[in-house]
Amino acid sequence: MLPLSLIIAIITASLIITFLMFWLGIKGKTLDDHPVCKKCKYDLSGFNHPLPSPSLKCPECGHPLTSQSNIQVGNKHKNKPLIISSIIILIAIIALPVWASFNYDWTAQKPIWLLRFEAKHPDQFKTSRKSLLQLIGYISIDQTSHAQTLAAFDDAIEMIRNDDVLYDNLWSDVIAHVFEKNLASTEEAEQYAQAFLDSLIVKCRKTVLQDHVIAISIRSNKDRGHIESAAIYLPIEVTAAAGNNKPHNFGEIAGVEHVGFYMNLHLSDQWLGKLPLGEHDLKLNLKFSPSLYDGENKPFAIVHRELNFKVNVISPDQIDTYTSTVKGAEHKAAAENAAKRIKITRQASDDEEENPEYVSLVTTINFNELPAGLAHDVYLSNGEQEKRIGAYTVSKKGKAGHMYHEEVPASFVGEREKLDIILRPHVKIIFESTDQNDFLDETLILKDIKITER
Known part of the structure; x- marks a missing residue:
């Protein structure tokens, strides 16, 4: 794109040339040396009186012919093509910048x-x-x-x-x-860290299973675009207290650093086991302090965010009261068809070279438009053996992709090019999510998933 100064210079030069063309077109070409009325252009060559004269007037328009300034020498013919051309060019010169202004990047x-x-x-x-x-x-x-x-x-x-x-x-x-x-001053660093903590969406499961875990999710507050600790790494210290339990430090989680960040923080079963059945207040404290930050240019500020939740601790025999299941071959088939972008990738690793008895597999599973939520254990199967690689939870309306990285015996894969993925319902897994209460009580089998090499 041409520089703005050059564009302005070109437009200015074009305007000067256009006005010159218009003036020449109006001035026209002199055809003879006859005297002509300057007002109406009447040819006065037939007059028998000398011109100019104090008493004469133009017989056509009555304009006084008393001085030479009222008389034009010669009939002139205007150059209409030149006039029309100059008008067209002038319109173009005016229109083009207007059009260009809508397309020029003025940033x-x-x-x-x-x-x-x-x-x-x-x-x-x-x-x-x-x-x-x-x-x-x-x-x-x-x-x-x-x-x-x-x-x-x-x-x-x-x-x-x-x-x-x-x-x-x-x-x-x-x-x-x-x-x-x-x-950044200390005050400005504190403003950023506090805004970052406050921006996080924190959810806690309302109904929890005794001797299990309390599921807490922490994610960025935007579905697209995200708040991230790009400038300063923001590890967060998590402390929780419930009932009569003393506050317990559950350690440190990394800063929210990538799109769609979502994590479940499982407060330990031993800690939860001390809580009696019934409803309790849960106080969660998120803390960032310079002592957690190892980078240069430390923002010397401590910021906190305190959240209060209510959790209802139930016993295993109350599970059916707080959960619901969906069954049936139709729903099972719909769920299996909803599986998308299923991959098993074999990765080369240093451990594999040192210990050839094991291979590294990365399994990716995505579901869309499920007939019911999933709360399933995930297994790899070679037709003879099974290997549990993790759990899969997602609500009916949710869209979630899970990735599992597992070291499996080399004999489990052998020369096989394909493996099956089996998902078996496990109701306790529901309690490892923050808001899911229903699940599909059917075993799903995703057959013959090709093993790709990376």
Whole structure:
């Protein structure tokens, strides 16, 4: 694309040439040297009186012919093709910039304040993402002032907290540049860490099984786009207390660093086993502190987020009261047909070279549009033996993909090119999800899944 200054120069030169053409067309060509009325262009060559004269008037229009300035020398013929051409060119010169203005990328010409405004309003400006990219470009090469960079940082924090607008992950680049350039003060680092913690959606299962686990899910607050700890790694310390139990530290989880982040934190069965049957208050505390952060440019700030839930602890003989099942060959067939993108991949690994008796298999399973939820143990089968590789849970309306990485005996695979995947219902697995209460009480068999090599 041509530079804007060159485009303006071309348009200016074209306008000058066009007006010159128009003037020449209007002026026309002189055909003779006859005297002509300057007003109506009447040929005065038939007059028997000398011109100009104080008492004479044009016989056609009555215009005084008292001075030479009222008389034109020669009949002139206007150059109509030149006039028409100049008008057409003038219209084109005016129309083309108007058309081009809708197609020209003005992003690089916009001031910083306008880039920030458009970037914060993706629902109002189609150029919002371009403006954000331009802003990041300016920040990365130090073409913004200290105040402008921190203002963009504040915008990023605002976008994290704004649940009404889709979060564009490019805002994380703004935050990253601020920390990389050591521009963030303790207060600003604390604002970011707190906004990050507050943005997480945390769910807790309401009904839990005694001597089992309390399922807690932590995920980003956007279905598309996500809040991530791109600038500073944010490990989170999780502490929980329920009933009369003392607060217990369940260790550290990694920061939310990728799209669609979703994790289940299973509070230990030993801890839960101390809770009597019935309803209890569960207090969950998420904490970030500099002591957990090993990177450079530490943001010296401690932030907390406390959440309160109610959990109802039940015994195994109460499971049927809080769960429901779906059965039938029709539902079984529908579920097996809903399996998509099923893969078994054999991966080469260092362990396999050191211990050739085992091979590494990665199994991927996806289901869409299920007739009921799944709460199943997952097995690989070679027709003679079975190997449990994990569990699969998903609600009826949910869409979930699971990946299992398992070391299996080499003899289990042998020379086989295909294996079966078997999913067997296991009601306790429901209690390892946060909101699922129904499941398909049928064994699913996905036959002859080809083993691919990586």
